[in-house]
Amino acid sequence: MATGYPAGGADRPLWKQPEFWTTVAAVAVLSVGHYAAPTHDPFWHDLFRRLYYLPIILAAFRYGLGGGLVTSILVSLLFLPHVLMTRAMLPRQASEAVFEIPLYLVVGVVTGILSDRQRKANESLRRAERLKTLGEMAAGMAHEVKNPLAAIRSSAQILAGHVTGKDAEFAGIVVAEVDRLNKVVNEFLDYARPAPLRREPVRLSALLDSCLKLLAPVIREKDVNVKTVYPEAEAAVSVDPAQLRQVFLNLILNAVQAIENQGSVEVSVTESGHETRVAVKDSGPGIPPDKLTRVFEPFYTTKPGGTGLGLPIAQRIVAEHGGRLEIESTPGVGTTAAVVLSVRRSA
Ligand SMILES: Nc1ncnc2c1ncn2[C@@H]1O[C@H](COP(=O)(O)OP(=O)(O)OP(=O)(O)O)[C@@H](O)[C@H]1O
Ligand SMILES: [Mg+2]
Numbered sequence: 001m002a003t004g005y006p007a008g009g010a011d012r013p014l015w016k017q018p019e020f021w022t023t024v025a026a027v028a029v030l031s032v033g034h035y036a037a038p039t040h041d042p043f044w045h046d047l048f049r050r051l052y053y054l055p056i057i058l059a060a061f062r063y064g065l066g067g068g069l070v071t072s073i074l075v076s077l078l079f080l081p082h083v084l085m086t087r088a089m090l091p092r093q094a095s096e097a098v099f100e101i102p103l104y105l106v107v108g109v110v111t112g113i114l115s116d117r118q119r120k121a122n123e124s125l126r127r128a129e130r131l132k133t134l135g136e137m138a139a140g141m142a143h144e145v146k147n148p149l150a151a152i153r154s155s156a157q158i159l160a161g162h163v164t165g166k167d168a169e170f171a172g173i174v175v176a177e178v179d180r181l182n183k184v185v186n187e188f189l190d191y192a193r194p195a196p197l198r199r200e201p202v203r204l205s206a207l208l209d210s211c212l213k214l215l216a217p218v219i220r221e222k223d224v225n226v227k228t229v230y231p232e233a234e235a236a237v238s239v240d241p242a243q244l245r246q247v248f249l250n251l252i253l254n255a256v257q258a259i260e261n262q263g264s265v266e267v268s269v270t271e272s273g274h275e276t277r278v279a280v281k282d283s284g285p286g287i288p289p290d291k292l293t294r295v296f297e298p299f300y301t302t303k304p305g306g307t308g309l310g311l312p313i314a315q316r317i318v319a320e321h322g323g324r325l326e327i328e329s330t331p332g333v334g335t336t337a338a339v340v341l342s343v344r345r346s347a
Pocket of ligand 1: 187285286287295301302303305306307308309310312
């Protein structure tokens with residue numbers, strides 16, 4: 001049976017869960033009662049036959065589709081010999097009873113699917129609530145951290161001006177590390193408290209070019225060949241340029257950082273129907289499938305100085321624009337991160 005229910009010891013083995021034994025006991029008691037009931041009395045047979053729905057529903061509710069299916073099959077297997085046995089004595093009841101078997105299966109499967117769906121919805125709601133509370137608390141804390149950080153940074157800078165040699169190097173490390181902490185705190189604040197969108201007509205190619213210009217020093221550090229592919233007559237779209245800039249900067253930076261020594265990055269804009277697609281494609285090492293599901297998790301990072309907030313923030317901003325952020329990756333070939341916006345275009 002599928003396990004994984006949240007509260008009350010879902011991690012415990014099956015035989016230590018009271019619901020499992022309740023289901024087993026209910027099926028056993030009902031089967032014994034059913035077989036022991038006087039053969040000529042249809043009342044008891046009808047009663048037991050219907051009571052079988054209770055353990056099926058209980059198992060489906062507790063263990064989802066797997067539980068519902070296994071229990072309904074078990075009940076059907078226990079029920080079938082009884083139908084065959086009573087066929088000679090109560091032919092009408094027996095032929096009616098045969099139809100109960102598909103019903104057991106349907107009830108087990110439908111209740112199981114519904115309970116799985118409900119559980120998933122509850123889990124994501126709980127997760128969203130936890131994240132929201134955590135975000136609010138941490139945003140307050142992050143604010144408190146920023147002031148001492150500013151004081152530490154300026155003191156270290158003053159110190160750096162008064163010392164030489166190794167001491168100056170240490171003071172420089174303090175400044176660099178404070179800058180890194182500041183970046184984490186600022187990105188976290190962005191994530192926890194998103195700013196409202198300020199839409200205006202924007203040509204995405206121009207926005208992308210300005211991002212590439214900003215990242216030119218990082219791009220130059222490696223042997224990365226950057227190519228841009230834009231539509232000939234590109235229409236402007238109504239977006240928040242400051243927030244989308246943050247998205248594109250992170251996607252391009254991720255692409256450049258992914259390339260170890262040498263490679264290519266292609267930045268493209270494609271218009272089709274009501275959608276505009278901005279894709280950043282790199283020839284980096286790619287992301288293994290088991291890691292691909294994690295890249296949108298806050299704080300998931302494989303980089304020494306990374307915060308792991310770049311993609312979650314980008315995803316939130318794109319979603320606020322009514323679009324979607326898609327990442328496709330083939331290990332050994334490369335990765336494509338695409339922002340798909342369905343936005344009104346102006347000439
Ligand atoms: N183009 C890419 N190629 C390979 N891996 C990638 C690519 N883009 C993202 N990733 C993986 O996804 C992880 C999360 O990316 P994200 O942008 O959220 O955070 P980060 O880049 O690690 O940190 P930060 O954005 O704060 O600098 C990265 O650490 C990396 O492992
Ligand atoms: Mg990043």
